Amino acid sequence: MKTNFLILALLQLLLIACKPEQAAIASNNNEPAYLKARKQAIADALAAPQPVILLPLNPNETTKANVQKIALADKKVQQSFRDPKTNAPLLNEVFGIFALRPSDLPPNTTICTDGNCYRIELYNYALNMATIAIVNATSNSVLTVNYYPQQQPDLPPHLAQLALSIAADSPEVQEAYGSKPDTTLGLMPATKTALNRSRCERSQHLCVAPTFVKNDKALWAIVDLTALKLVGVRWTNVGTTGERTSERKMQNEKIMSCFCDKETQLTRDGWQMQYSLTRSDGLRVSQIRYHNTPIINNVKMVDWHVSYSTTDGFGYSDAIGCPEFSEAAVVAIDAPKVMPLLDNTDTVGFAIEQTYSSEGWPTPCNYNYLQRFEFYKNGNFRPIIASLGRGCGNNGTYRPVTRIAWAGTNNSFFEWNNAKWQNWQQEKWTQQTELTTLTPENYWAKIANANNQGFYLMANNGQLDQYSRGDQAFLYVTKHHPNKDEGDGDLPTIGPCCNTDYQQGPEKFIDPTPEPILDTELVTWYVAQLKNDDTPGKEYCWAESVVENGIYVAKTYPCYSGPMFVPIQ
Template sequence: MNIAIKISIAILFFGLLLITLYWFIPYNERTADSKYDMSKEEILLPKYNKNIYKEIPEVKEYIEDLNILFKSGKSILELNDNELDNYGIEAQKIVLENKEFTKDSKQGEKLLHNDMMRILPVIVSSLSKAEQEKCKSDMCYQAEKYNFVTNTTTVAIVNVDAKKVLSVKRYINMQPDISLRLKYIAQAIALHAPEVKEKLGTKPSKKDMSMANVRGNLKDSPCENAKHLCVAPTFTDHKNEKALWAIVDLTDLKLAAAKWAGLGKTTTPACISERTLQNRHIMETYCQKNTRLKKNNWDIQYRLTGSDGLEVIDASYKGKPVLKSAKIVDWHVSYQEKGAEALDTTSPTYFDGRIVEYNIGENGEYLFGYNDAMGCPMFSTSVVLPFNAPQVKELLSKDGFMLTQDYRNPKWPMACNYRYENRFEFYDDGSFRVVGVNKGRGCGENAIYRPVMRIDMDISEEENFYSYVNNSEWKAWMVEGHEKVKDNIKHAYKIVSANDETKGYYIEPNYGQHGDNSRGDNANIYLTEYKEDEGSKDLLTLGSCCNLDDDGMNRYIDKEVSTLNKNLILWYVPRIRNDAKEGSEYCWADTVVGELGNLEVKIWPCSVGPKFIPMDQ
């Protein structure tokens, strides 16, 4: 045996020994030195004067443009032509000449800082029915601007061919997706922040950073109170299982704070390659028009929305109307940590486009996180995008079919990347189920997920809603309101026609009875009267990611408004806790070494959502 063969055998032996030690030594022992200790949670407050950021080229140019703008007597900063196509350039000219669109840019004679945020081709879910007709043949665009002083987003629909603004809507205390220019500014501030460099131990680069356009906020701070616009670019340290969130205040153009957060164990930080999204096909086929599906006595239409995921509309069963609309408008994501006493709550936060929120509780604990929106690939700056076109599949139970859409971050299943599935199950007996599936991985092993489901039934124009109480009787809801869904009641609610209360649907919450390893919905349910501005078109970010007492619909609740004989909207919000403990993983994903010695992605999904069952079946 020559020396080369002996060396090869020795390398193979020691390699197998190391792999054996890694996999069979208990997890807590082998990671004692590297695993991030959550008890040492650290909040890093800025210790340098914010003026240092004014010399960053991107910030300096932005401030200079604002000064020139205000000296000219204007206060709406336009998007640069490099962010727009030719129609977008024309749409910006049209909308900036519209008095309704620009009227909140002044307070008396005082100019208020406004930025144009996005101008993009309109998609069908953003239009009223009247606008849909006008935009069938004409080129229409959606324009958005943000008022930094009043924290108001203004959205206009522009018919470029007719050179006319079709509608203007204002959303108070709601924030839009940020412009590319502001995203680059947030990245530049994070890269130049001395605190970030010190904590990372090296000068960061743009390739090390993710999620610079994701909105987030902090409770009891200007961010939670929506006074400042903030994002939180993130630097991931896979070796030590933690991530540094650099919270950037885009109102004051500075670093507001930074914090370490644990990621959870992972086998490899390597990015798993994915196939390229067929963006243009998805946009043209599923975002810019409705698609019809007829199957198993069901006749439905569906579309991908700008920010509200997959939406089913105008669904009927055996010719009878069932649904006007059903969709998952948001995923609220929060993480529980310690160290609240060190939080700087004077500024709000964004995390790679997500707005980051902090909710301070007792015993030094707090919640932080953001709201995930799911949007069309070429329209939305949401980071959770459709991976492929909607799919129609047979149910495993063989008694119906599902319409499903896979949304994911491009780098999933790496840490701080997310994957969601929007699923609608249609059964052969006329039942249907709205399902949200979380496939991990997220930014840590202590997450709380809350998908916000909006359901508009089509039983009749006048409906009534009941809950089953005392295991014996049905009680009508008289006014708008909400409650915690009761445990283990098969038909906990029903929605019926006010003209014939034998016609309607029972609502069956998920308690884990569907054979998908679900641990239940643990949901809140809300009832409101239909209003066009409350979700009939795409919604901006709805509510707080981290205030567990407010799922977002509280703003719509008016306990003086009767819900008897009304067109009603149901909001259903499950609450899920993830689990990364070996053997009990839930809402989790990881890259592991498979049976054949190759890396593979393993998923432990969590599925939630109610089932609607016809009362006459």
């Protein structure tokens, strides 16, 4: 078994291209005509009284045209055409109209005895649901209507061609294939087999997988026909019939093969570092240097503690990390992204982002988290932890635990107090409150060596970005022990969900006997406290499903946390 898995892992490495994602700026300038036409058809349907893209029919198919008209006029068929709360139109499309065969009906059925019945199949893009109606073309009546959630009818030929075109035109497919594939070589993009063998489990969108064969391998391209984009590509061996891929499988394979416990080197804007996805501590950025000076050994996110105030002791203590074989409760669903930091049009640095999501987000009791590490050309850096909702209630408090292991063996820690820097003698914690005094620059603390080289910790009172309202953070300082694992490796859950005081986990490395921390290796732990809010107009750490262009999308109200570290000049 072990050998098989090693071979499988090696094969996957060969078949999956490992590249960190670079954030791209969307551009519609070079959008192909077929995409423009498709988007126009969607817009037209949504503006119509019935938000349905009709099945294109030949002029001589008058009976089918009549069936389509009768079905769409039926109240029960129309039941899923609009959002029940807002009445916003939900995008539907007629996928097929077929003369009913006796085998389509249950034995001894009494309906449709005249033999002039049709089966009309609709797909609801918003609800990922098939609606199938049986229409009697003689009596011009709808006989039955059935709904099939999470099922999709067979694709009509024009959608199959659309999927094939999206796949063939995508840079990922062309790069993997070596050239733009001839779309006439696409294998059965519209067949039941191809449709069944590709799902978008996470997005709950309509997905198909055009397949392009090259030598003894087949390139699978999963195309999302709801969002009109390529989800990903994957090579499979032609011989392995039955090998199936899907959105989740493809995403997980890439993350596990390329980023889980695998370091990616990054040099940019004067910074050097490496990053990898851990099994329970989120994205860990390590060996961080600024102009060749070691700054941080590693920084990572240990736990999310989420408590709900109306129910004592109710909440969750979540870890984030790799999607498989991990202790993560909320898992990475895409690759880390590296993106420029812009101040107007000037690039002032870069950021590394990693998102984590529950499968059902943004429905209640599902979570979405963001890690974002910002590195500025001027030497500032900021580890941001954010919640994008939605959680189990509107009375939740999020407490993310961040651990920073500083480079250097002779650091000391200072807190601004009574208008001067007070040197902490031993391990301890403090809390950012209304009484906390800060320097005029909002510096709360500093970590510095004997030569006063190091960083100020600028408190987050909501001034650091548009998504912050202040952290009210707990801050802990502990001594780093090179020969004792107090968090250098993956940490298990270190604290329960619902403590409201300093007992968030890091205190375990202080109590019961605090150690001296003068001129030594230091670890700082930062626990922000973020109270969510669903009040209209004041949403925070929140997310809603809203209808946009006929489908449900997540509207997020993020809450960002994290201090800014500023080099001591």
